Amino acid sequence: MNGIKAENLCKSFGGKTVLDRLSFFIEYGKLTLIVGQSGIGKTTLLRIISGLEKPDHGKITGLEGKKIAFLFQEDRLFPWLSAIENICVVSNDKNKKKTASILLSELSLDGEADKFPNELSGGMSRRVGIARTLMYGGDIIILDEPFRGLDSENEKKALHVIMDHCKDKTVIAVTHDAGSFENYSHSILKIS
């Protein structure tokens, strides 16, 4: 069985241990939810998987040569780019503008394409962030609290769009509410 394998991952920040000998296996092409209390190290784990952080000890395999898309906990939109430019900027595809427009439409952001981040509500920014992550694509899609700031209707819609675009991809999501994903087959990785 192919997948991402972590063995005895340890990570500390300023003497505070965040991850302590964490081992897990995430199967390729499946949806895995990472759950756990606040401050337990879920985001740190995502950052290690994405390569933004290095573990102090332990090793993680199965990421070699994989393209990873990351929806950060913060939207991290470029403030000087419009919503559609923020989405297009991560792609080198010739039809990126058309794809971005479709994504915006799917996420009910048709009229917001030319707005700048400071003109968007929190929920809108989040959906632009989701669109950007999907636009970038990749083999592994990492989502850190993907539905933060979304109302239930937009949450359902966003979930549907994400799962629709990530068929057969490895999706790893940190969420405080695993129930949102109940209609999709998933594994749960609980950090305690």
Next chain:
Amino acid sequence: MYNGQKNTKIKLLPKPAVIALTASVTAALWVGIWAIAAFAIGIELILPSPLSVLKKLFEIIKEKDFFITVLFSLLRVLGGFLIGAFFGLLGAFLSYFLLPVKIFFAPLIKVVRATPVASFILIAVLWIPSTFVPVFISFLMVFPIVYGNVLTGLENTDILLIEASKMYRFSVRKKTMFLYLPSVLPYFASACITALGLAWKSSVAAEVLSVTKKSIGEKLFLSNLYLESAELLAWTVVVILLSIGMESLIKIIAIQIKKITRRRYERDKS
């Protein structure tokens, strides 16, 4: 609730009109003080009256080489300014990405900032032809300001966006175009406003000390040499007017740049 007082409306002048009026009155006041001082002294050589300076100003404007003189002085300062701005920008980017470059530039920037401009002019006169001394001095004044401001802008680039650009594997071109340049644009604009005024004044000073041919500085030098105080002040008025004009122009450009980028910069910090 009606309080028994008559509802009176005070008509206020529009803000630009108030500013213009205040400026005119203040200018008139200072010219008046100047006129009184000139009258009290009574020697044109020491302090010419505003009227004689004005007359001289019209005379020099009518001279056939006036516009050439002004144009050459402007070209020199603009040349130095553009070279300084370009290398300041380039130097800041190199220093941001390569620590040795930053270390290399650090003493140079400190020395340039601490050294009196007159020293540089006098040294430059020995090194380079007098035509290029004002260009070199403008460059020298502009470079550290643009370098310092742009470097600060780069160092203040949002770390979260840097990380996002890394995650999305931005190329160097993409990082420059979509991350770093927009981040430093307000810093660069501010630097240009400050630097241009300084470059202009230093450039004229350089023209005076190096007696650059076909320059405002040369005219100032010769007026001083021939004790033509009215002409000296008339050329000074030209320098002031051009300085105000250039500063206004660059401010308009900077405001337009900021207008375009403002809404893009005011991030929703909530």
